[in-house]
Amino acid sequence: MTKTQRRFLTPPSIIITFIISVLGMEYAQAETVVSSAISTAGVVPTKASLPVTAAKVDAKSSTQSDEAAKLNAVPTIVSSSCMTCHGQQGITAPGVMFPNLAGQWAFYLRTQLYDFKSHQRADPMAAIMWGMVAPLTDAQIHQVATYFSNQVRNPGVSENLKRVEAGKKIYEGGLLKEDVPACMACHGPTGVGIPPLFPALAGQRQGYVVNQLNYFKLGTRADDPDGVMRDIAKNLTSEQIMELAAYVRAL
Amino acid sequence: MLEHCERDINTDMQGGLNDGYQPSGDLLKDRVILVTGAGDGIGRAAAVEYSKYGATVLLTGRTKSKLERVYDEIVGLGYVEPMIYVLDLAEVGEDELMQIALSIRKDLGRLDGVLHNAADLDVLTPFEHIDQASWERTMRVNVTIPFLLTKACIPLLREQKSSSIVFTTDECANKPKGYWGAYAVSKAAVQNFAGMLAIELQNTSVSVNCIDPGATRTGMRLRTHPGSPIKSYPLPAAIMTAYLYLMGPDSAGVRGHVLQAAKWLENTRDDRQYQIKGATIIP
Ligand SMILES: NC(=O)c1ccc[n+]([C@@H]2O[C@H](COP(=O)([O-])OP(=O)(O)OC[C@H]3O[C@@H](n4cnc5c(N)ncnc54)[C@H](OP(=O)(O)O)[C@@H]3O)[C@@H](O)[C@H]2O)c1
Numbered sequence: 329m330t331k332t333q334r335r336f337l338t339p340p341s342i343i344i345t346f347i348i349s350v351l352g353m354e355y356a357q358a359e360t361v362v363s364s365a366i367s368t369a370g371v372v373p374t375k376a377s378l379p380v381t382a383a384k385v386d387a388k389s390s391t392q393s394d395e396a397a398k399l400n401a402v403p404t405i406v407s408s409s410c411m412t413c414h415g416q417q418g419i420t421a422p423g424v425m426f427p428n429l430a431g432q433w434a435f436y437l438r439t440q441l442y443d444f445k446s447h448q449r450a451d452p453m454a455a456i457m458w459g460m461v462a463p464l465t466d467a468q469i470h471q472v473a474t475y476f477s478n479q480v481r482n483p484g485v486s487e488n489l490k491r492v493e494a495g496k497k498i499y500e501g502g503l504l505k506e507d508v509p510a511c512m513a514c515h516g517p518t519g520v521g522i523p524p525l526f527p528a529l530a531g532q533r534q535g536y537v538v539n540q541l542n543y544f545k546l547g548t549r550a551d552d553p554d555g556v557m558r559d560i561a562k563n564l565t566s567e568q569i570m571e572l573a574a575y576v577r578a579l
Numbered sequence: 580m581l582e583h584c585e586r587d588i589n590t591d592m593q594g595g596l597n598d599g600y601q602p603s604g605d606l607l608k609d610r611v612i613l614v615t616g617a618g619d620g621i622g623r624a625a626a627v628e629y630s631k632y633g634a635t636v637l638l639t640g641r642t643k644s645k646l647e648r649v650y651d652e653i654v655g656l657g658y659v660e661p662m663i664y665v666l667d668l669a670e671v672g673e674d675e676l677m678q679i680a681l682s683i684r685k686d687l688g689r690l691d692g693v694l695h696n697a698a699d700l701d702v703l704t705p706f707e708h709i710d711q712a713s714w715e716r717t718m719r720v721n722v723t724i725p726f727l728l729t730k731a732c733i734p735l736l737r738e739q740k741s742s743s744i745v746f747t748t749d750e751c752a753n754k755p756k757g758y759w760g761a762y763a764v765s766k767a768a769v770q771n772f773a774g775m776l777a778i779e780l781q782n783t784s785v786s787v788n789c790i791d792p793g794a795t796r797t798g799m800r801l802r803t804h805p806g807s808p809i810k811s812y813p814l815p816a817a818i819m820t821a822y823l824y825l826m827g828p829d830s831a832g833v834r835g836h837v838l839q840a841a842k843w844l845e846n847t848r849d850d851r852q853y854q855i856k857g858a859t860i861i862p
Pocket residue numbers: 615616617618619620621622639640641642645666667668669670695696697698699720747748749750791792793794795796797798799800
């Protein structure tokens with residue numbers, strides 16, 4: 329029996345192309361996670377019980393705390409739509425392919441929402457978002473982008489130390505021979521990105537990052553200015569993509 | 580003198596498993612069963628046995644070459660073709676485990692059973708010599724990751740009319756013995772976790788039980804009891820009755836039990852009698 333004949337379970341990096349077909353399940357999973365989080369907290373979140381997140385409330389200054397409350401009030405569109413997949417605070421359920429939005433730069437979020445609206449972002453998963461943004465007004469896009477950018481980013485978790493270390497090398501030093509620049513140059517040494525153009529990657533879900541790098545590599549995501557990410561990703565192997573995703577998740 | 584601190588487990592309660600238990604040849608037909616640590620020892624024997632009774636086994640373990648050997652063995656015997664996923668429980672995290680569950684759904688369509696068999700065991704030593712990293716690795720491989728893997732698999736398991744989760748425990752889980760370190764602590768935790776799950780899932784299609792294999796002729800036994808007469812222990816293949824019983828529909832309604840696998844030794848597969856006569860055996 330030769331090696332190639334043995335059956336191997338699909339590794340995480342290849343699942344992506346099939347994601348649409350199993351989305352029904354993921355969607356259900358995300359929903360249960362969200363609803364169980366709410367029920368264990370014992371309260372259905374209302375404006376009054378909202379946790380104050382990124383914007384710190386200064387007890388002494390009432391104007392400042394009003395401001396903070398406004399920033400953190402959950403926009404209706406979030407609780408009625410976005411929350412199911414992206415979480416109320418912009419943190420998604422572990423293991424799903426939906427990106428965290430918490431703490432992402434507002435400008436980047438807006439750009440992406442318009443890219444979905446115009447179908448300029450047309451990677452295999454983008455169609456899910458096309459439907460979500462279609463009914464949004466400019467004001468709502470502005471509001472949700474601001475809201476999610478004000479939430480606290482997902483804390484980093486390193487899960488596969490070997491991959492994390494290998495990913496760190498590429499992230500900080502690039503790959504000389506393959507002509508891959510250090511990701512750090514644009515996404516920042518700590519992965520928080522550089523506004524307005526360069527998105528934060530820190531703490532992003534591995535599955536999502538693997539997807540996006542593959543989409544850039546295949547050219548199916550083509551909304552990046554000047555093809556900058558496509559140029560970089562085309563030289564990455566799938567193992568290197570896994571390593572980078574593991575490192576970025578750890579940041 | 581320190582009093583013996585023993586919590587007796589009821590070993591008579593064998594979940595309805597009888598002496599003459601004979602599983603039918605298609606006991607596990609069409610089922611999909613995930614086995615951790617399937618590359619060697621008891622996990623390997625269970626994987627082969629499950630395939631023989633009709634299950635598609637997802638072989639997981641840390642060493643790819645060992646898994647490939649078991650794969651080839653199963654195919655060579657003409658049993659149901661298994662599938663491999665290289666999975667190091669010391670390295671994996673929740674994201675990957677959730678994705679494995681997605682892959683199982685995509686590639687195999689269903690999941691009917693999980694055998695938590697892999698275990699980490701460092702050297703037996705006085706507790707002052709155990710370093711933190713070793714302690715944490717053992718607790719991770721033996722407790723935390725089985726918990727997360729169970730969590731990831733539960734949605735799939737609940738979809739089946741009857742499905743099983745089997746944890747592997749050890750005598751030292753109930754009888755504190757010196758020098759067994761994090762391993763013993765982890766097995767006690769596993770047994771408690773299994774009991775808790777059995778209760779939480781009592782009204783679902785998922786039954787949860789434990790097996791204590793007892794002294795078995797494997798690499799682990801050699802490590803824990805160096806110099807012991809290894810050939811005086813039964814081969815893993817001889818203790819498979821309890822493993823089959825708990826994985827199949829015959830044990831429906833059996834929940835929260837700890838089965839002693841050695842009690843159900845299959846004499847025909849126990850080679851020790853020949854050993855005593857001085858015949859050579861190939862373990
Ligand atoms: N043998 C006994 O006498 C005895 C007695 C009581 C309980 N048990 C229990 O029975 C179970 C099986 O033991 P065994 O005797 O068959 O042990 P074994 O021969 O050492 O086999 C253990 C298997 O688990 C795998 N494994 C270990 N660490 C792993 C990790 N981090 N990730 C993935 N796989 C890992 C090993 O993979 P590699 O081969 O790649 O290392 C090996 O295939 C264990 O839970 C043990 O506690 C055994």
